Amino acid sequence: MKKIKYDDLGSVLNPLKNLQFFARKPVTEPLGPRPAAEIYRGFHLNDMEKCIGCSTCQKICDNAAITMVKIPHLKEDPVNGIRNLRPAIDYGRCCWCALCVDICPVGAIELSREYVHTCNGDEVDSYFVLPQEKGMHGTFEEKGWTKTETNDLLDRKRLPMGEMTPDERGDNFDEIVNGFTPEQAILEASRCVQCGMCHDSCPTHMHAPEYIRAIWKGNVEEAVEWMYESNPFSHVCGRVCTHRCESACSLNQAGLPQGSEPIAIRWLKRYAMDAVPHERIKEIAARKKTDQKTGQKIAVIGAGPAGLTAAFDLVKQGHEVQVYEALAKAGGMTRYGIPYYRLPDDMLDRDVDVIVSMGVSIQYNIRIGKDISMEQLHKDYDAVILAIGLQSGRSTRIPGSEHEDVHSAVELLRRIGSVRDDMNTAEDLDFKVPHSAVVIGGGNVAMDIGRSLARYQKQQYNQVNMTITAIDALENFPADDVEIKESLEEGITIIPSRGPQEVVLENGKIKALKTWRVESVFDADGRFAPQYDESDEQLYDVEMVVEAIGQMAEMELLGEQLTEQLEWQRGRLKVAEDGATSVDWLWSAGDCVNGPDVVHAVADGHRVAESINKAFSVQR
Amino acid sequence: MRPENYQVVSLPNSDEYELFIGPNHPGIEGNYAFKLKLDGDRVISGKADAGYLHRGFEKLMEGRLWIQNLAIVPRICVPDPVPMEVVYSLTVEDIEKTEVPLRAQWIRVMQLELSRIASHLFTFGGHAATTGMYTPSYWGVADRDLALDLFEELTGGRVYHIYNIPGGVRRDIPNGFLDRLSDYLDYLQTRQNDYDNLLFTNQVFVKRARDIGVLNQEQALEWGVTGPNLRATGLAFDVRRDDPYLIYEQLDFDIPVQSAGDCLSRILVRRDELFQSVRILRQIIKHLPSVKGPVRSPIPNPLAWNVAKGESYCRVESSKGELAYYTVSDGGDKPYRVHVRGASSMHAVQVLENMSVGQRIEDVAQIMFSLDACPPEVDR
Numbered sequence A: 001m002k003k004i005k006y007d008d009l010g011s012v013l014n015p016l017k018n019l020q021f022f023a024r025k026p027v028t029e030p031l032g033p034r035p036a037a038e039i040y041r042g043f044h045l046n047d048m049e050k051c052i053g054c055s056t057c058q059k060i061c062d063n064a065a066i067t068m069v070k071i072p073h074l075k076e077d078p079v080n081g082i083r084n085l086r087p088a089i090d091y092g093r094c095c096w097c098a099l100c101v102d103i104c105p106v107g108a109i110e111l112s113r114e115y116v117h118t119c120n121g122d123e124v125d126s127y128f129v130l131p132q133e134k135g136m137h138g139t140f141e142e143k144g145w146t147k148t149e150t151n152d153l154l155d156r157k158r159l160p161m162g163e164m165t166p167d168e169r170g171d172n173f174d175e176i177v178n179g180f181t182p183e184q185a186i187l188e189a190s191r192c193v194q195c196g197m198c199h200d201s202c203p204t205h206m207h208a209p210e211y212i213r214a215i216w217k218g219n220v221e222e223a224v225e226w227m228y229e230s231n232p233f234s235h236v237c238g239r240v241c242t243h244r245c246e247s248a249c250s251l252n253q254a255g256l257p258q259g260s261e262p263i264a265i266r267w268l269k270r271y272a273m274d275a276v277p278h279e280r281i282k283e284i285a286a287r288k289k290t291d292q293k294t295g296q297k298i299a300v301i302g303a304g305p306a307g308l309t310a311a312f313d314l315v316k317q318g319h320e321v322q323v324y325e326a327l328a329k330a331g332g333m334t335r336y337g338i339p340y341y342r343l344p345d346d347m348l349d350r351d352v353d354v355i356v357s358m359g360v361s362i363q364y365n366i367r368i369g370k371d372i373s374m375e376q377l378h379k380d381y382d383a384v385i386l387a388i389g390l391q392s393g394r395s396t397r398i399p400g401s402e403h404e405d406v407h408s409a410v411e412l413l414r415r416i417g418s419v420r421d422d423m424n425t426a427e428d429l430d431f432k433v434p435h436s437a438v439v440i441g442g443g444n445v446a447m448d449i450g451r452s453l454a455r456y457q458k459q460q461y462n463q464v465n466m467t468i469t470a471i472d473a474l475e476n477f478p479a480d481d482v483e484i485k486e487s488l489e490e491g492i493t494i495i496p497s498r499g500p501q502e503v504v505l506e507n508g509k510i511k512a513l514k515t516w517r518v519e520s521v522f523d524a525d526g527r528f529a530p531q532y533d534e535s536d537e538q539l540y541d542v543e544m545v546v547e548a549i550g551q552m553a554e555m556e557l558l559g560e561q562l563t564e565q566l567e568w569q570r571g572r573l574k575v576a577e578d579g580a581t582s583v584d585w586l587w588s589a590g591d592c593v594n595g596p597d598v599v600h601a602v603a604d605g606h607r608v609a610e611s612i613n614k615a616f617s618v619q620r
Numbered sequence B: 001m002r003p004e005n006y007q008v009v010s011l012p013n014s015d016e017y018e019l020f021i022g023p024n025h026p027g028i029e030g031n032y033a034f035k036l037k038l039d040g041d042r043v044i045s046g047k048a049d050a051g052y053l054h055r056g057f058e059k060l061m062e063g064r065l066w067i068q069n070l071a072i073v074p075r076i077c078v079p080d081p082v083p084m085e086v087v088y089s090l091t092v093e094d095i096e097k098t099e100v101p102l103r104a105q106w107i108r109v110m111q112l113e114l115s116r117i118a119s120h121l122f123t124f125g126g127h128a129a130t131t132g133m134y135t136p137s138y139w140g141v142a143d144r145d146l147a148l149d150l151f152e153e154l155t156g157g158r159v160y161h162i163y164n165i166p167g168g169v170r171r172d173i174p175n176g177f178l179d180r181l182s183d184y185l186d187y188l189q190t191r192q193n194d195y196d197n198l199l200f201t202n203q204v205f206v207k208r209a210r211d212i213g214v215l216n217q218e219q220a221l222e223w224g225v226t227g228p229n230l231r232a233t234g235l236a237f238d239v240r241r242d243d244p245y246l247i248y249e250q251l252d253f254d255i256p257v258q259s260a261g262d263c264l265s266r267i268l269v270r271r272d273e274l275f276q277s278v279r280i281l282r283q284i285i286k287h288l289p290s291v292k293g294p295v296r297s298p299i300p301n302p303l304a305w306n307v308a309k310g311e312s313y314c315r316v317e318s319s320k321g322e323l324a325y326y327t328v329s330d331g332g333d334k335p336y337r338v339h340v341r342g343a344s345s346m347h348a349v350q351v352l353e354n355m356s357v358g359q360r361i362e363d364v365a366q367i368m369f370s371l372d373a374c375p376p377e378v379d380r
Helices: A014-023 A056-060 A099-103 A121-127 A182-190 A197-201 A208-216 A220-230 A234-240 A244-248 A265-275 A278-288 A305-316 A345-357 A374-380 A409-419 A444-461 A481-489 A560-565 A598-619 B057-062 B082-096 B102-130 B135-155 B177-200 B203-209 B217-223 B263-290 B344-356 B361-371
Strands: A044-046 A066-070 A085-090 A109-111 A297-301 A320-324 A361-363 A383-386 A406-408 A437-440 A466-469 A493-495 A498-506 A509-522 A528-541 A544-547 A586-588 B016-021 B033-039 B042-049 B310-318 B321-329 B337-341
Touching (some): A056 A099, A182 A208, A182 A265, A220 A265, A234 A598, A297 A305, A437 A444, A444 A481, A481 A493, B033 B361, B042 B361, B057 B337, B082 B102, B082 B337, B102 B135, B203 B263, B203 B361, B344 B361
Parallel strands (some): A320 A361, A383 A586, A437 A466
Antiparallel strands (some): A066 A085, A498 A509, A509 A528, B033 B042, B321 B337
């Protein structure tokens, strides 16, 4: 670069150089509005439909400029993770850093290219704005800073969960999923944005944001303490919960080009429960137990999740609780319905042990209605909770379904569950493992029995000959996607859209199952009325048929007099929202009221315990 | 009526008087004040008075998430905010051992140099205005605005860019940006003669700035002065060359030096530096398209980001001198401590106070602008 001669006085004509500026274009900007740059960070836009009200923008805002405002006319749908809260911006605080845009889990909030807003003194509140799709002044002036894959700040990918390969797991009942290591759990927990959608959607409103945060901080005991606030079946739910929380997770919301996976909330719960020693869990669970005795006595019929949760709550409040269980062990459907490879018994035993350690007494092998009558219970106790679950399977009632080799899935699972231990072998069973079998039904129970029998087949005959068929199309199967995927991996054939017509018998033995192709399942009014294409007939040559099309409660235990006394609704016991029946000393909870689901049963247990406690405190 | 115990205070006969300039005064850079003791036109002593803009940046940062601080740091130097963002990110990356993609490093250097140009243009105008020449300040601001247009296009913000993030930069450069940058550099070079004629060789200015506010090399080193103010005393020290960061090692540029250490030398160093930055940007325009890859390495969810336990001291060369951050993490989701070594904090207090002594009152403002003092760097 040339050195300048600042010492040089220069010519006297130098000032004349300035004349050249008359010929130059002025450097000043032209008057009039100037369009902002394409990624300008101007006033906010918010897509009201896309926004789920998760308030993550509020959390990242470094100036506390965002307030979540309730918009009453918008949809509030906690099950699907949608709240009717929307961000309102205080432009007296906003610094237009656009971190709210970069972190928004759904990409709803964006910045526009609009940058001018003025007002006079009495309109100062016009700086507090609820952003809409149309922009600050209702005149959309194009999008500015938006979310792209580069500036997205969230970690969208779930940590892969280690599990056994189909070959490794095909012939045994070992637990498939490995669970997180501490490092993996902390990483997975760090993805959480603490929106609380999981808490809202959970039937028992588990404090998932709090325990995820605790896991992230490395404090598993705090996590367990949060879990026992709302769920004494956390070992079970950490393994087999239907995880509504994950469906509602903000990070599960579709519509982003890069895709997004929810936090593995269920596996995190499992991790924290497994990480804390059992004795310590007992101490943590007992922290909120009162020392006072109320003197009230409650009987619970059925030691499943609903009954034991209610017992857990009531014991905590100082009541005396006696649980009666018809079978040899506690757990109900979680023990006698869910196979070992999904939920090992010792995990269930731990949950039950914590509840028993709180002071709940359980008597096994006592069948109410047979060993003790309901009248007797009424006489001996202040309240009775009916939590008997759904113990008998529904039948298709097709010709041949009365045959002895046509089983109900729940009954067969119960027989498997009664003999199983770590080393499940077919020799222990009280029935012969069929060389070939077909399961009718597309739900999780169908998958459970199909996969269990397939394991025994592999053990005994070294080959799987198992078919699962259902009336629904594959995409409408009620079973979890992962169950279907793993069933297929284990060599099970799944044949959707087939309606069973007849169990073909020959010489007193099952020869085959006859099915027709389903044309439609529901009629124009949405009622269940399957239409079949009779020309498309298939026969599956099998030795055993298993029906897994639904379950029913066994209400015979109530006895004639009580049955008469109670109110019924379409053949089902009439139960109020809080679990109370029409008789003032009887409550009902769990699957027999709400249908099969562990976490719903737990929620129901809490509800009933609260209702009973309230009734007692009124009496006192 | 006077109270009974009233006594007349007799002061010694003196021509001295006090003058308070600032905190809102055209002769003061930013929100800063100066208490002068004068005898006629001559300064007897001066006392710098900071604190008019104190927001407690360093303390604020301890209460905010690591990522939220990105929105605070550029405010510590308004005319030259990019080095603040970059050096904060550098310290976090250093503690976390984050690898910054090469492309992001090139983009960062591009911003740093463009920011230097914008800052120097501002200073030319300010310095000239303190001598009564207002045209350079209009020109400087107008030409700086063109650089801000480029920043707006690149980052979405004109003044506070908030574009650098630990791990890289927030977005890739827009299409055609380098062409427009190149046009701007062409334009700046055509303006070189105009600025020389108007300011740097203009005897009205030269005679006014020469031998005023002299700082010798020994004093400069003793007081910890860095940047153009140090280089105006003849020492070619520049962090970009002497302790290279990002990709400065791959770039070819000179360190302009002057020897007199007066107001004129300082502005001439800045003039030369501006065109060295143009030279650097030309190299970046040539190389950047061939540097492929991502512009950001992923960081964890910022709401649950525990930066590893550790500490880091990183420095860069800002338009004011050596700018450094000392960041300490106790392994939490917020910094334990962030200390900002603002380049101006060295020359805006003691140097300014000492250099004003014996000068005439009309030169005090010139000295402050010639040092390019940035009060928020003192008041952070």
